[in-house]
Amino acid sequence: MKRFIAASAVAAVAGLAAACSNPGASGTESSSDVPTDGTAEIQAQELTVWVNPADPDAVMNVWTRFEEETGVSVEIIEMPADAFESGVQTRWTSGERPDILEYHATSLFWALNPEQNMYDLSNMPFVEREREVLDAAGSLNGKVYAAITDSPSLFGIFYNKKVFEEYGLDVPETFDDLSSICSTLQDEAPDVTPIWESGGSGWSTQIVPGLMYMSTAQQDGNWAQQVLDQETTFDGADSPFVDGLTRYKDFQDEGCFNSDAVTAQFEDGIAAVSGGDAAMIALPTGLIDQFQARLDDDLELTNETIGFAYPSAGGAVSAWAPNVAGTWYVPRTGDPERESTALAFIQWATEEGYQDFVDESGSFPILEGADAPDVSGFRAEVADAYEESTAYAFNSNLVGFNVEFPNYMTGLLSGAETPQSVAEQSQTAFEQAARAAGLPGW
């Protein structure tokens, strides 16, 4: 028995010692000779890819075309839809790696320890063709890790054009305009919900008070970078963040939201705006297909019915953030042949295979050198918004805060929190995470 106890103790100590090296950080140096300048060749016949199950057909068809043109067999593994980030994090932390990972280009990918676990793609030819985007997203400490191929999602208001036309409403450019539209509809169309809010979905509650309102501060002075540089705080005096939350709460108090705003789902909001029961809903532009599905899958009818507006605190500024779909990383797996093939795929998807993807997606190209598809209606409005006035979504790189923001917002909607208490919690969450993540200066 004594020997058993001693053996158990040894096993436990061995386990503790082994645990001192992070299993999720088990990158390998053995494959460092795989070229990352776009000259990597196809050396394996199989690739494994982790993808988001919400990927549109245009992105999924990239894999099909790659298989047809190269003969490489691609095994697509879908991560769980409602636990995408934690699902990836769990498998990643246990040391499991795909050959290609589709994931966020925001600070969420920093938690995968890219310096240790991913290929630096800075020398790939595509980088020069999307430098502006990669300055903000998909990179860390000056190194590019993500190949972002889909056009970014813009965050703003989807509005029902017919409702606006019927009640003589102008497209909103500021939060005062939103307030005015709300008053008009309450007086003239009490059955129409002015703004649909979806507290039950959680994530969508970040858009109106955060992404939309803060775009002005982002465009004027890169507010998020000021927070990262410790030049301002969420809860400081004259904080635009507190102002945004206050305006949002005012909308709720004034009855501008649906009565079930705390528990409603965004899918119901899409149905309500498509059908004219609600005038507006704040969502990312990538969801236009869901409106079209509600409108008999008719593109013309969708363009006639749905418009895109991007009001912010001080004028029309849309917030952009990279899509998960079509954002690819090459993890270090320790298998040089598969790593080389994965890098060859990135080269193919950003060069030879890119125009076909752009044509099929119907979105404006994010990489220079590709011809924009001929689009009209909603998609043209989105392309114009991106060209005219846009700012990088303020929460993208504010670690710790960005995962908690939706929870704070449901607290605000339910009355459990105030704008100031949310701001204080946000600052605490960010500071703790910034220190834990070892961000420069923290």
Add this chain to the structure above:
Amino acid sequence: MTSTTEAPAGRSEAPASSVRRRLRPGRADRRWWPFAAPTIVLTVAFFILPFLLNIYFAFTQWTGFSSVIAPNGLDNFRNLADSGVLWTATRVTVTYAVIAMLLQNVISLGLALLMQNTSPVNSFFRALFFLPVLISPLAAGYIWSAILEPQGPLNAVIGLVSPGFDHAWLGDTRTVLASVAFIDVWKWSGIVTLVYIAGLNAIPQSLVEAARIDGAGAWKIFWLVKFRLLAPAFTFSVVVSFLGALNAFDIIQATTRGGPGSASLVLNVALYRQYAGGFFGNASAISLTIAALVVVLGVPLIAALRRRELEG
């Protein structure tokens, strides 16, 4: 006669020496090893070792951002306390566990009393009430989310009596915890009911009849006879439902994800959020808090209920 007295004496010697040999330390004593080893190995591998690692990681800075895991003392607990998560989630967890335990035992005991006797009708209802136990907790959560929506079927039924009733059961901080606790009760009360039925049927009928002959009414028979003799079943049911609720996760994640705000933020949901953000040290600290909570609350509870069994 002599032979009859000697023979047993002779037979009694042989077993006595055999017993002594079995009790004496030696090679034969180790024959239990092959039977015990698999259990011991599995317990060490899947319980003791992870538990020891959990204790260690709770005091380290372990994140997805870095390849280094460094001891950091009480920093994880300090961070969780500063952000309010530790206290809020502990309070919510204990409140949730108490509500779930009370509701579960009161409802299950009532159902057990109603369905105690074995009959075709009772067998049907026993099976019916056991069905939710077989449903996935996530599925139960999604189903009840739909039922409890402001425009859902529950409010529609209440609306027959109170027109226009549209309370957001899961969106109101005053009702969300009781609502998710109710779902937990609905999901698990089938098992607790069966435990109480078994306990009730183990009570000698003669005691009930004696009490009835002594003039005891239905309430007195229940309270002074049945409830006291149910003590072992009561201990089991209370402890299992309470400690199970301290570890609640799936139903809450499927219905509210800890919201609105942090109104239903139990410790396991808080742990999940930290983990998903890549803060594994913080997640380990919350996990250790749950383990400590189970010990601190569970051991005295079990001790008190066991004492009650003996005294009762």
